[in-house]
Amino acid sequence: MNAPIGVFDSGVGGLTVAREIMRQLPEESMIYFGDTARVPYGTKSKDTIVRYSRQIVNFLLSKGVKAVVIACNTASALALADLQDLYNVPIIGMVQPGAVAAMNATKNKNIGIIGTNATIKSGQYGQYLRKLDPSVTVVTKACPLFVPLVEEGLIDDRITEDMVSRYLREFKQYDIDSLILGCTHYPLLINPIQRFVGDKVTLVNPAYEVAKTLKQMLAQRDMAASEDHVAQYEYYVSDMADQFLSFADKVLPCHVDYVQPVDIENY
Template identity: 55%
Template structure:
């Protein structure tokens, strides 16, 4: 049955302060045991750490800011080593550990791995080692896809690393075993976004070649399985047509984070908009300009750091 196209985050009308759409939050016993002696009251005003291989995680940051305007963010984009999708698992874990250690110097109260590839390969390792709660973007996107599909055929587009990990099929089938999952690696899309070519005709042609292949599998739900891809949503929408629901894990992850912070009494209850800090491993000015075009407010500064020192 055909139904009206929708991108899930665009059609949400719920009040972010209410809990109608609460996702299930996994056990946090590991980090609670390590951090249980910390004063919850004082930690509410601590920032949230967010990291990605580059600018894609800004789509997650944007949703966090929209849904939780009083929270402060510390964002790190690994612009010197993007993309992660072509890197090995061991390399991605090493990079993620360095970024984790950097974010912990900023006294963050929680960390969001705003990168599907890093979520696939490093989330489990970091969760075992962390003294603060850490979430990725996979589970929330998979859950939303299962809830959205009507014909049981879900498409996934992502980096080669994410697709090769098979994390989305595993997670989706754990939630609903009879669903069919069709994946397509789109390795050229992240570099195009990082170059700022989100509305270029060359980018549109490449998207068409990738997405038309998966469209022919008669999916009714498509997960944008890379946080860079929502920046290409208009082109993806045109190609997929009105019969397919787009799932944006960035939006779903912000909902999951909000519920996690609320359940652990870490949600900031201030009345002033949060301040945000941005760090990168290269191309600070270019990142600042790109971030300013995506986020609700202009980014005044992004700071280049030597992430290998952490």
């Protein structure tokens, strides 16, 4: 089944998930949508996030996608269940695969989680972790300014270093050995975060587990693309196509020639 996979995020962060899908499923075509006009999602209400997510899924379905990956932890935490009830296509979120990845990484069962205000407030990661192991200790911290810093391209800037220190210093008092990057923008800050928490803390990027889950699901449902299929990639945004284009070239393993703007409110 050579139809494309739909992937969406509030902006450029989901490209870290798209990159992992390209690596693990090189034969799969992909349509990516970044909602750059309405980023960040982490400060929005659940109703707003569900409405945005429905519009985006409607758009992706109009492009003939066979499955959808919500490459946004906030939308995954707050909209996944609603979307799965509304649509017949398989929809995969970030939270459950991310919790599995964290449990695979931890040795002392002390796990930290960073994310947007909405993701942390939802408590979804903690719930899934405790389902996997009730004895796990979970420490959380909302880091709302990380997304705007990434969207502005301030990856290794001094201001970013200062914000990493401000947000993460309280983790120093806990003996965490794993830290979930609970927002798809955060892997783009992996260098300053790792420098601050130190090498003894494993940074867990849920993207790998999400791509693995997608691959297994497509195989089980006999929906995988043929092995000789040449993957095609399309990119759409709701605003700031030029900025997205420059970022995509930094994150993805292949050059992006063109990003198409979409009036997502029409969906």
